[in-house]
Amino acid sequence: MSQDIISLLKENVIQGRKTVDSEGIDETLTGTPGVIELTQSAIDNKIPADVIIGQGLTAGMTVVGEKFASKEYFIPDMLASAEAVGAAMELLKPVLEASNVESAGKFVIATVKGDMHDIGKNIVAILLRGAGYEVTDMGVDVPEDEIVKIVKEEKPDFLGLSALLTTTMIEMGVVIKALSENGLRNSVKVLIGGAAVSEEFAGEIGADAYCSDGFHAIRVLDSFQKAKA
C-alpha cells in the first residue's frame, strides 16, 4: 500500500500532475489523484517524510530532470512538476518541522527597485520550491531597505536578486552595499540573474554568483551546499 502510494507519487511528479484535475503528459492518469492528494494520503498513512520526499518527490524530479536534459521535456513540463513538488512540500512542512527535518535552505527572492519584470523570477521561485527550498518571494520593485529588513529578520541562506533592465541592474549593487553596511553580507549568499546581468557584472558588484536561469541557480545552490558540507 505504502509503496503503491510512493510509486504513484513519483509517477505523478514525472507527469507534472498537481491535483486530481491536472492534465499530465499523457492521459493514463487522467482523473486519478495528483501529487497533492497522494502526498496527503502518504502523510495519513504515516509514511515517513524522508521516504515521501526521497522515493516519491525527489525521485520523480530526477526523472523529470533527465527528460528535460534529453529534450524530451520542455520548461512547462519541468515547471508543472516543480510546482506540484512545491505544493507537496508545503503540505509536508508541519511534518518536517515535527520531525526536525530541515528544508534544503531558505531562499528570499526579489526583483530590485524600479524594475517591474517578474517572469524569470517567478519561474526560478517555482523551480527552487520544487527542489526543496523554502522560498519567500518579495515580488517586484523592492527597495533595498525592505530586502535588508527581511534578511535581518528571516535569516535566509540565500538571496536572489533579479533585474531585466540595464537601468535597474545597478540596484543590485546598492542592495549588496546595504547588506554590508548593516553587517549582513556574510550571513547570506547573494545570487543575481536577469537578462541585463552577467557573470562579469556579478563580480563587479560583489555578488556570490550569477545564474543564467533557474536550472543554473539550482546547480549553483548545489555547489554551495557541497562546499558547505
Next chain:
Amino acid sequence: MPREGIKIRIPYERLTKEQVSQIHTASLEILKDPGLLSFNEEATELFHSNGASVAKVSTDGSPCWQIKLPEALVLSAVESAPKTVKLGARNPENTLLMKGDEARVYFITGSETNIWLDVDFQAYIKKSKPGTEVQIPEFLPRRGTVADLCKSAHVCEHLQTVDGYIRTVNIQDKDITEDNKDVNKFFASLNNTTKHVMSGLTTLKQLDNVIHMAELIAGGKEQLKANPIISFITCLVKSPLQMVNDTTHTFMEVCRRGLPVVVSSSPQAGTTAPIKEAGIMAQINAEVLAGITLSQLVNKGTPVIYGTVPVRARMDTLGDSYGCVETSQYHIDCVQLARFYNIPNYSTSGVCDAKIPGQQSSIERLFSDIVVTLSGPQFLHCAYGLLDCNSVFCLLQAVLDDAHFQMIKFFLTPPVIGAEDLEQSLKQIREVITTPQKLFIQHIRSVLRKGGVSPAYPFEGNLETDNVFALANDRMNELLAKPVEHIDSATIETIFKEIPGLLPRLNTNTK
C-alpha cells in the same frame, strides 16, 4: 489516402484578373504569330492535320517548320487536359493528388546536378582562446555517382516534408552509359524511397524498360495506370518557341504511354525571353500551352502538368539567376496562370546562386521557398539541397531545407480561433489574473502535446558558436542509419532478370 501536402487557403497572387486575361490573349497571339519553330516532323504533321498552318523554314542544318496554332486548337487541348493529376507511389500513402483548382502544395526534390558536395568537419583552435576548439565545415565537390543517388533517395525518404522525389544527382560512374543510365537512375530512386519518383529520360530507348520496371513494382500494367509510381518531365520547348526534335519525340512517346508528364519550359528573361515581366509571362505561357496542345493531340486525356521554370539572367554573366527576386515573381505569376486553366502546376523555388551552404544560400532559398509556396503551386520542385543554380547537390543542405519547410508548413496551418477556443481562453485569463504569479505556463502543456506549438529550430546551438552545420550533419547521419523499405526481394529478382543494364551492385537482395 494521399499525402496531405499543405493547403493554401488564400493563395498569394500578383496579377489582377485582367492581367491574367491579357497574358492569356497575348500567348494565343504568339502561338498564331510568330507561332512555333518545330524541328520535329511528326509533331509538325500532327499539328498540321489538326488545323495548324505549317510552313517549311529554310535553315542551314536540321529540317524546320513554322507552326501557327489556331486559338480553338489550343483551347480545346486545355479543355481536354485532366484537371486532376494523380502521382502514385510504392507506398500508396505517399500518393500525391493534384487538383488544378486547389492550391495544395507538395514539396518535391530535384533536380539533376552533376556535382555532389561532401562535407567534412575540420577542427581549428581559436587564436583568441587557445583552449577552445571549433569545428569548421569544408565542402568538397566531386562527380555524382549512383551510390550518391541511393543515399539521397534514402535520406529524402526520411525527410518529413519531402512529398516526392526527383533525382538529385546525375550518375556519372564509369560503368554508367547513355544506354543504361535511365534504368539505373529510376531503380536507384525507386528502391530507396517509397515516395513518388519523377525523372527526365536520357534516351528514349530506355522508356519501355523504365515503364516495365515500374509495372513490375506496381504489380502490372493496369496497376501502374491506377497507381503511377513514376512520371516524367520533358523540356520539349527550347526558348524562345522552338520545339526540339529529340525531346519532342520523347515527349510524344511518353504521352502515348499515358503516364503523367510535366511539360516544362525554362526561358531566361533578358536572353531567351523578353526582360519585361509581361513579355516573359506571355512567352512561357505560350510555350507551355503548345506542349499541352501536343500532349492532347497525341493522346487525349494525357495527365499533363503545367511546368514552368522561368528565370532572370544575371547581369554580370548572363547566366541564370535563381536567387534574384524577379525569378520568384515569375514563378508566382505562372502558378496563377496554371490556375486560370485549372491545370496542376509544376513550379520551382529554393534554387539559389550560392555555391556552398551558408548565409547566402539560406537567404536566397528561404525567400523564394516562402513566397512561391504562398502562391499555391501543386507540385513545388523546391530544390532540396541544390546549390550554384542547378549544378551542385549537398545532402547536408537538403537536411537544412527540410527544417525550414517544417517552419513554412507550420506557418501555413490555419488559425484555430473559434467560439470554444475563445471561451477557454477567457476562462484561463480570468483564472490566471487572480493568481499571485499571473503566468499561463500551466496551460501550455496540453497545446504543446497536441502539436499546437511550433518546434524549436532543430539545429539551434547552445553556445556562442553557430553549430547549425554540425548539428544538421548529425541529423543527416541519423537519417542514413535508418532502414529503408526496399522493393520486395522477389520483385527485385524479377527486375534484375527482365530489365537489361542494371548494375549488379544496386541489387539489395545480394547485400
